Amino acid sequence: MPELPEVETVRAILEKRVVGKTVRDVLIRYEKIIKNTSSEEFAARLKGAKLTDISRRGKYLLFIFDKAILLSHLRMEGKYLLAADNPYSKHEHVVFFFTDGSELRYHDMRKFGTMHLFETTDLISVMESEPLKKMGLEPFDDRLTPDYLAGKIANSKRSVKSILLDQTIISGLGNIYVDEVLFLSRIHPAAPGGTLDRASLKLLIENVRIVLNKAIAYGGTTVKSFQATDEVSGRFQNYLMVHTKAECPSCHRPVSKIRVAGRGTYLCEHCQIKPAGADYL
Ligand SMILES: [Zn+2]
Structure with a gap:
């Protein structure tokens, strides 16, 4: 199960590889991954959105777009794959197509991972909403004494x-x-x-x-x-x-x-x- 260091590693790799890209379309192959909106709204909201940063809170990844924030938890076995031409496996549940022709695929054998989409770019308001609001301090927070x-x-x-x-x-x-x-x-x-x-x-x-x-x-x-x-x-x-x-x-x-x-x-x-x-x- 990915813990903070694994999620931070994924964050750093994705930051280098996908920040700056613009979403052309989203394919949702397993709807239950998406928790707080319909898959139609999820795809519609992200179409044309540019990814400006990737942050982390605890074990959550935060994909910060210019018009929305996507929260992703990998749970037991979720992972992101940067792929383009091989056929989809049955474990690839959400596919982000970028305008440059590349793809980011969310792969999850156990299907326990979650995604929440927020129609805001205000990080503070996302931090203060479910599911992040109940989270304790980050291990490196100075307030952890x-x-x-x-x-x-x-x-x-x-x-x-x-x-x-x-x-x-x-x-x-x-x-x-x-x-x-x-x-x-x-x-x-x-x-x-x-x-x-x-x-x-x-x-x-x-x-x-x-x-x-x-x-x-x-x-x-x-x-x-x-x-x-x-x-x-x-x-x-x-x-x-x-x-x-x-x-x-x-x-x-x-x-x-x-x-x-x-x-x-x-x-x-x-x-x-x-x-x-x-x-x-
Ligand atoms: Zn010993």
């Missing part, structure tokens, strides 16, 4: 893993990077959030930024079906410390796989000590 986190999780019995996965607290983190951040911080994933002191929260925030920055630098992680584009694979999987790993890189004991917050969770039970009384919430 130990005090902010403490305010969100005071006395919380929820596991720290579940708190870091909560998109209304911090946006963009998913299963892979949360495992990595908790290992780097030497914090057990099932530790209740309310037990973490300010120093631990500060360490967590620092490590969120370290792990995400490194993942972005390596083009994200290519796992199973996710690829940044048809031509770029992420390389961060070569630098994972515990997620999907067999041996702890620090103490060389075996890495454990348990369930926390309903997710398969990798940790070193020697380096990440479980606090007394913590359940696998």
Whole structure:
């Protein structure tokens, strides 16, 4: 599942390859991808629109046109392909035709991805509308501080893993990077959030930024079906410390796989000590 670094990688590639192009037409082959308008209106609104920028909020891509803003979430397996002449596969659900003859195809094996179209160019109003308005702070936002986190999780019995996965607290983190951040911080994933002191929260925030920055630098992680584009694979999987790993890189004991917050969770039970009384919430 693409997380923030993968979405950022896709954003950077698309920015180089499609910004500046003008939509000639849109073909919608699976209507349910489009959430807040009809496919006819979606296509009509984008015809003749020029793509001026591509931004990101959490795991959402924002295609900013000169007369609309398109919000795209890749969910489990969505990806964009830059293609022109090969026949459509059954997994290509939305095709953007540009006036220069090139095409951008949205490919999604599981069909969980979503698109929302806003008839405005005002980014702030889109940020304040569903589905973005409930999102928590970006990991690199200066307002993400130990005090902010403490305010969100005071006395919380929820596991720290579940708190870091909560998109209304911090946006963009998913299963892979949360495992990595908790290992780097030497914090057990099932530790209740309310037990973490300010120093631990500060360490967590620092490590969120370290792990995400490194993942972005390596083009994200290519796992199973996710690829940044048809031509770029992420390389961060070569630098994972515990997620999907067999041996702890620090103490060389075996890495454990348990369930926390309903997710398969990798940790070193020697380096990440479980606090007394913590359940696998
Ligand atoms: Zn270890």
